[in-house]
Amino acid sequence: MLARLRDDLQLYRLFVLSRLRAQLQYRGSFLMMTVITFFGLLAEFLAVLILFNRFGELAGWEVGEVAFLYGIASVSFGLAEMFGAGFDVFPEMIRRGEFDRVLLRPRSAFFQILSADFQLRRIGRISQGSLALGLAFAWASPEWSPAKMLYLPAMLACGMVIYISFFVLGATLCFWTVESVEVINVITHGGTEFASYPLPIYHLLMQRFFTFVVPLAFVSYFPSLYLLDRPEAADWPLALLVLSPFAAAAFIALVARVAWSVGVRHYRSTGN
Amino acid sequence: MIEVEDLRKTFHVSRRRSGFGGALRGLVSREGREVQAVDGISFSVAAGEMVGYVGPNGAGKSTTIKMLTGILVPSSGKVSVAGLVPWERRRELAGKIGAVFGQRTQLWWDLPLIESLTLLQHVYDVPAARFNENLRYFREVLELDDFLDTPVRQLSLGQRMRGDLVAALLHDPPILYLDEPTIGLDVIARARIREVLHDINRERGVTVLLTTHDMADITRLCRRMMIIDRGKLLYDGSVEAIRERFGAERTLVVDLDESEAVDGQLCVPGTTDVRRDGPRHWLRFRRDQITAAQVIPALTARYRIRDLTLEEPEIEGIVRRIYEEGMGSRG
Numbered sequence: 001m002l003a004r005l006r007d008d009l010q011l012y013r014l015f016v017l018s019r020l021r022a023q024l025q026y027r028g029s030f031l032m033m034t035v036i037t038f039f040g041l042l043a044e045f046l047a048v049l050i051l052f053n054r055f056g057e058l059a060g061w062e063v064g065e066v067a068f069l070y071g072i073a074s075v076s077f078g079l080a081e082m083f084g085a086g087f088d089v090f091p092e093m094i095r096r097g098e099f100d101r102v103l104l105r106p107r108s109a110f111f112q113i114l115s116a117d118f119q120l121r122r123i124g125r126i127s128q129g130s131l132a133l134g135l136a137f138a139w140a141s142p143e144w145s146p147a148k149m150l151y152l153p154a155m156l157a158c159g160m161v162i163y164i165s166f167f168v169l170g171a172t173l174c175f176w177t178v179e180s181v182e183v184i185n186v187i188t189h190g191g192t193e194f195a196s197y198p199l200p201i202y203h204l205l206m207q208r209f210f211t212f213v214v215p216l217a218f219v220s221y222f223p224s225l226y227l228l229d230r231p232e233a234a235d236w237p238l239a240l241l242v243l244s245p246f247a248a249a250a251f252i253a254l255v256a257r258v259a260w261s262v263g264v265r266h267y268r269s270t271g272n
Numbered sequence: 273m274i275e276v277e278d279l280r281k282t283f284h285v286s287r288r289r290s291g292f293g294g295a296l297r298g299l300v301s302r303e304g305r306e307v308q309a310v311d312g313i314s315f316s317v318a319a320g321e322m323v324g325y326v327g328p329n330g331a332g333k334s335t336t337i338k339m340l341t342g343i344l345v346p347s348s349g350k351v352s353v354a355g356l357v358p359w360e361r362r363r364e365l366a367g368k369i370g371a372v373f374g375q376r377t378q379l380w381w382d383l384p385l386i387e388s389l390t391l392l393q394h395v396y397d398v399p400a401a402r403f404n405e406n407l408r409y410f411r412e413v414l415e416l417d418d419f420l421d422t423p424v425r426q427l428s429l430g431q432r433m434r435g436d437l438v439a440a441l442l443h444d445p446p447i448l449y450l451d452e453p454t455i456g457l458d459v460i461a462r463a464r465i466r467e468v469l470h471d472i473n474r475e476r477g478v479t480v481l482l483t484t485h486d487m488a489d490i491t492r493l494c495r496r497m498m499i500i501d502r503g504k505l506l507y508d509g510s511v512e513a514i515r516e517r518f519g520a521e522r523t524l525v526v527d528l529d530e531s532e533a534v535d536g537q538l539c540v541p542g543t544t545d546v547r548r549d550g551p552r553h554w555l556r557f558r559r560d561q562i563t564a565a566q567v568i569p570a571l572t573a574r575y576r577i578r579d580l581t582l583e584e585p586e587i588e589g590i591v592r593r594i595y596e597e598g599m600g601s602r603g
Contacts, residue, residue, distance in 0.1 A: 014394055022382045022423075101378050103343045105395050106366035268359065269345045270283065 005051035008111040018084075023120045030121055037124025045070060045132055048196065059200045065228055066198075068199065072220040073195035074129030076159025077188075078122055084164035085115030088188075090171035099267070104191025109264060110257075113171070114164075122245050142228045151242070152227060158249040159219040163188060165249075165256035166214075172256070172263035186215055195220040200232075218248035273338065273479045274317040279349035281310040281335050284442075309335040310346070311503030318445070318448055322480040322495035324490035324511065325588045332503040333483050337449055339478060343506060354446060367396060369584045370440030370478075374452035377436055379424040385435045386420045389442060396443035403442060410438045430461030437468065441478075448472070451483045466492050487587055491515060501591050518590045523583040524555045524567060529576035540571050551578075 023030055024193065048070060059183045061069075090113060093099055102112045103235040142148075170184030191214070198209050199221040223245050225233040233241060285304050300588045317323050326547040327333050338344040339351060342358030342365050351358055354368045371378075393403045411417055414434040416571040419427055427435060433453060438446060453469070454462045470493060473480050482494060490497055490511055497514065507514070524543070528534060528551040537545035538553050542562035547554040557567055564582055571577065 011394060014391060018380070018387055018391055022380075022387075097376065100338065100343050101373075101376065102364055103362065103369055103371070104341055104378075106363045106397075107395055225510055268343060 004108070008108045009044050009109060012110075012111045012115045015112075016118045017244050019115075019118045020120060020175060022150075032123040034127075037121060038128050041074070041125055042126040042131075045128065059198050060231075061198045062140065064136050064141070065230070068136035068140060068142075069198065069220045069224055070196040071129050071131075071133030071136055072155065072159060072224065073192045074127075074132060075126055076195075076219055077151065077163050077192045078125035078129055079156065079160040080163030080167065081107055082119065082122040084114055084167050085119060085122070085162065086113045087164065087167035087171040089117045091174045094174050103268070110260060116144070148227055151223070155219075155223040155227075155245055158223075158245045159268040161249040162193070162215060165252040166191070168256040168260050172259045175263040175267045187216075191216045191219075214269060215248040215252055218245040273319040273321075273354060274315075274481070275350070276316065276336075276340070277314050277350040279310055279313045279336070279339060279351060280308070280347045281332075281339060281344065282347045283307045283309050305519040308503045312349075313500070313503070313505050314497060315505065315508055316425060317479060317481065319479055320414045320473070321496065322469075322478045322482065322494050325481050325483045325492040325500065326485075326487075326490065326497060327500035327506075328588050328591055334451065336500070337371075337451065337481070337483065341365070341371065341449065362425070367443060367570070368445055369447045369449065370443070370445035371449040372433075372436050372440045372451065372453050374433065374450075374455040377424065377432055378439055379432070380577065381422055381425050381437055384423055385427070388424060389439060390436070392439055392442055398443050402444070406444070408437075408440050410441070412439060413471060413584065414590045429456050430458070430464075433457065433461070433465060434468075437465070441472065444476075446477075446479060448478050448480045449483075453482070454484065454486055454489055462486075471494055481596055485587060487519070487585060487590070491502045491519065492543060499587075499594070501590060506591065506594055514590065517595055519586050521556055521585060522559055522564065524564065524571075525558070525581040526553045526555060526571065526575075526577060527551055527579040527584060529578045532576045534575065538571070538575065540574065542570075543567055 036064075045067075048066065049063065052058070052066065057063075058066055090099075093102075093113070093116065099109075102109050105112065166184060166188045170188065173184060194210060195216050199210070199217050203212070207217070222241060225229065225236075226238070226241055283306070285307050313332075313336065314338075325333055325336070328560055335344065339346045340358055341355075342360075342362035345359040353365060356365045356368075358365050371389065378392075379385065380391065383391075389407065392398075393400075398406075411420070414437065414439065416434065419431050419435075422431075424432060424435065437453070450469070454465055466489065469480065469482075472478050473493075482489065484490060494511050496509065497507070497511045498505060499514075523546075526538065530551065532551075536549070538555060539545075540555060543555040544559040545553055546556045553570075555567070568580065
């Protein structure tokens with residue numbers, strides 16, 4: 001079981017490396033796409049800043065703190081897009097009948113799909129998110145400890161896992177209907193927008209929804225309470241606050257994995 | 273090598289609705305109808321055989337293949353491929369089969385061919401020595417050297433097909449499924465692919481199941497063929513018997529010159545005028561009684577001709593005639 005997982009990961013690495021090599025051969029187009037993505041998203045970030053110029057603060061959060069939320073959400077989503085986007089393009093794969101080919105190989109379908117659309121140019125979003133994080137450090141100047149320095153990358157990884165899980169859930173839906181994929185796109189692509197603002201600005205129902213149903217609040221909001229020493233952090237026991245994003249990521253990943261297996265089983269009994 | 277017993281697959285085809293709401297309702301509703309894609313098929317293929325598996329579009333060919341590879345789970349029936357039940361041991365079986373789908377490549381579109389092959393070496397865990405030996409063999413028989421370093425998207429269809437053939441055979445599978453391996457190829461590329469398939473079957477003892485629309489693929493490569501239509505096996509027996517029965521008949525399509533006024537049928541010895549549409553006539557004759565080389569001069573001596581086409585029997589035509597005339601006993 002573990003040996004199989006290791007083999008699958010190794011194969012994933014090989015797939016990604018060879019795509020990487022292919023993409024670096026077209027350096028010009030890669031650079032252009034990266035720059036375009038970067039500036040496109042920068043405009044989005046600037047819009048947030050302009051908003052702040054008017055209001056000064058948002059639900060008690062200052063501009064640097066919101067930039068921090070924005071940065072975490074953006075980098076997490078960028079990582080998810082880079083490493084798990086195969087599931088994002090899965091509707092196309094299934095429409096073209098390419099999933100059969102995946103099932104014809106003596107390897108896990110899951111990892112084959114995961115590596116199917118590795119795009120280096122997605123680094124555009126990651127670098128833009130990192131820029132936002134950098135500005136956030138400068139403006140909000142949070143107090144740093146070694147624990148926090150370890151916690152930040154862990155949170156980015158959790159965020160990535162949560163987003164990839166939603167890619168997987170969206171892909172799973174394709175086994176039943178290709179048309180309703182938009183529903184999931186609202187959650188994944190729209191979700192970065194959501195996670196870029198402090199939770200309390202939303203209606204209570206929405207807060208609950210994004211905490212307990214679609215746990216996007218764990219991508220940026222809850223980790224930031226701890227990392228930025230926000231006063232809201234006092235509402236929760238510290239251990240719960242710090243550990244909950246791991247639990248949320250593990251939970252949604254498990255749900256996605258099980259749903260995916262059910263979907264594959266459905267596909268194999270009904271065909272396409 | 274392949275044993276199939278009373279294999280069935282029923283699909284539920286749901287009614288499609290338009291719009292977003294319709295799509296959502298489609299998720300829960302069970303409205304629709306049942307389709308018997310494969311309806312009680314039994315056959316067995318021995319190791320080293322090369323069998324043609326043909327039928328019109330939608331006859332159930334690819335559904336059968338999908339069940340033999342373990343992609344699809346059948347509604348009922350027994351299957352054993354290389355001693356394994358495909359849908360229970362999909363991953364294990366995958367290492368023992370190779371597949372070429374003429375219409376879709378398994379190669380990575382933006383990678384050079386050699387890189388795709390190297391990736392597949394890892395996918396199938398082929399030992400380096402074995403990989404190199406196989407690669408050397410195929411480089412020679414398929415003449416890959418000219419395009420081994422070319423990205424797959426820049427390959428011609430014939431080159432890509434050769435690449436796909438190597439990709440399917442690198443891990444020495446004892447079983448090979450071919451689905452339209454010559455589709456879209458020109459005459460020369462087609463002949464070359466056939467030659468290679470023949471060699472692979474002969475020299476490497478690979479068991480081959482060949483699905484194609486091209487009757488010539490079958491007659492050049494297979495001794496045995498199975499014809500499927502509407503989910504049922506219509507025929508399982510020698511290609512020769514089919515050829516004798518239906519393949520010997522050829523049709524010459526004749527376009528008369530406008531100045532030629534023929535009322536009724538064309539009269540050419542050894543042929544029958546079976547159909548007429550304006551200046552166009554269809555003359556049927558038997559290959560074993562008279563050659564096209566004899567018919568054409570006799571024809572031009574009597575009539576002024578604008579154009580001629582020689583039609584070979586096609587699989588759709590054969591299936592139609594089996595329905596019309598019956599096949600008698602199977603095999």
